[in-house]
Amino acid sequence: MTLEGYFRVIRKGWVFIVIFALLGIGAGAALAIIATPQYRTTTTMYVSVAVSDTPTAGDLTSGNNYAQAKVKSYVSIITSASVLDKVIAELNLDTTSKSLADHLSAASPVGTVIIELTATDSDPQTAANLANATAQSFSDAVVNELEKPAGGGASLVKVRVVDPALVPTSPSSPNVPLNIALGLLVGLVLGLGAAFLRTALDTRVHGAHDVSSVTDAPLLGGISFDPESNKHPLLVHSDPRNPRAEAFRALRTNLRFVSAGSANHCFVVTSSIAGEGKSTTAANLALALAETGVRVVIIDGDLRKPKLAEYMGLEGAVGLTDVLIGTVPLADVLQRWGNRELYVLPAGRVPPNPSELLGSDAMHNLLEALNEQVDYVIIDAPPLLPVTDGAIISSMTAGAVVVAGSGKVKRTELARALNSLTSIDSKVVGVVLTMLPNKGPDSYNNEKYGYYGAGPVEEESENAPARRRRGRK
The missing domain is CATH 3.40.50.300 (P-loop containing nucleotide triphosphate hydrolases)
Structure with missing residues (x-):
């Protein structure tokens, strides 16, 4: 089909395109209206490895590389049952660790020893409490359990909260403009599909x-x-x-x-x-x-x-x-x-x-x-x-x-x-x-x-x- 043919199909099927676009906008707006607002907040943690009192450049490099290697494993541990069970007990939550894990996500920027823990909930205060309590439970699990030396003594790995989670003032979702834009896009695609299908079937x-x-x-x-x-x-x-x-x-x-x-x-x-x-x-x-x-x-x-x-x-x-x-x-x-x-x-x-x-x-x-x-x-x-x-x-x-x-x-x-x-x-x-x-x-x-x-x-x-x-x- 030539470019002129495509334009002809669009002109002939403009009613389908407009109808589906309007339906898409309406569906996107409706979903945004009926959806429960969700609040998101993030806490930032810094992972470090202790070195000697008078570290050399090699000691610092080795410690940093070790911390980066550990961070990759720690990201997965944050949502584990051993960490979240303590959070449930501390906040007196009526849920399971598996369900609570759905409200949490953790990531570490490549090449850093930073862990960003994000909590999402329909209540802004609960979201902030959940993020901070999980960060504290994770820090305790790493320092006092996972990285504690077998022979006793202090752990070489330290986890410190450098940016605690704050109570969010506005919901992160639903994003009304984004929902409407996506609805419009889906509607346009369906409308174009209907227009071309109509042309293909009309002999x-x-x-x-x-x-x-x-x-x-x-x-x-x-x-x-x-x-x-x-x-x-x-x-x-x-x-x-x-x-x-x-x-x-x-x-x-x-x-x-x-x-x-x-x-x-x-x-x-x-x-x-x-x-x-x-x-x-x-x-x-x-x-x-x-x-x-x-x-x-x-x-x-x-x-x-x-x-x-x-x-x-x-x-x-x-x-x-x-x-x-x-x-x-x-x-x-x-x-x-x-x-x-x-x-x-x-x-x-x-x-x-x-x-x-x-x-x-x-x-x-x-x-x-x-x-x-x-x-x-x-x-x-x-x-x-x-x-x-x-x-x-x-x-x-x-x-x-x-x-x-x-x-x-x-x-x-x-x-x-x-x-x-x-x-x-x-x-x-x-x-x-x-x-x-x-x-x-x-x-x-x-x-x-x-x-x-x-x-x-x-x-x-x-x-x-x-x-x-x-x-x-």
Whole structure:
């Protein structure tokens, strides 16, 4: 994954990150509130070894080295039962030496004869008493028991308290800022983990990066999601200044670029599965093309669940099926839409054999004739995965425009759909992303595709004359 990919995951999963971070802060604060305050105090002891009354430098060095060697063992002795049993008796504590050892810790800085004894308790006075009593008991055990000469006399090892424990005035734990910081850190880690796990488990197409991971076909455009699209599907006509309408015009422009120089301007608009917005995309693309003054025919090639006549507000009882079986001439069922050079061929009656009709010679001849007479032929075809109709039609055209619904289709489904086209040598002209979110890392920006507001007159002046000279007599 690239750095951009990591940032995209973080942007998409920011809700998880924030929620877990807040939970971590709350957990850290809660633990700090409910935890019993603990007080810590330390006493410092100095270990020395007696030498002669007139010691030499060698005597002092030997004594110091001996003391340092002994200190390492003394640190472990401090929490032994022989030392702590006397402390329990002196302070009249209701506990055992093993339990009391949990409240004590001892350490010696490297290269020194210093022992630092730390006592911790929920009561500050008890902590101080415990530290001082343990230091005294330890000193007595070392001098009078462990290091006492076998033949009698004074011990050569001396343990002296140089810094007695004081009663602490503030608790050492819980450390509220530290608890909150740790809670925040743990929350952020869990939030990031949840965000990346969600991305790893989500196999749906969400944006251009998902499309590029599936195919090398160009991305022709992106259409943002509109929950009201079923109520006004022909957005290019009903609300021409809408950003979504401009997105369809951007699609029109990109389609004209990829098809420049080709004599075949017949395109199939299809999708992987149902519900990705292919029919709406086909209708608005045809409207956007017709805005430039070129002659466009849009055909409802979905002979199973036709939608085009309903979207265009036309009568669809007679149409493509009637033309293919030869019962009605094309001129009688081709309906002009509005005052533009846009003609609609509805699906007609739903036949029992749609695949056979769409793959027939009659369909091939129809498309050849239309391609000679008009500038563009747009075919709304069924989804590629449920049925083979779309792939059959695409083999007779200049190529297929595959619609991919953001958050609707899975990457594996899109890959299978594209493979169904390439396996029969059909050209994939490009992919159109639909249902894109209006905000976030996968949102659609019209300027992204380099086209916004170029007027129909400009495109007409550049392209239409050459087209009109072709088969328009």
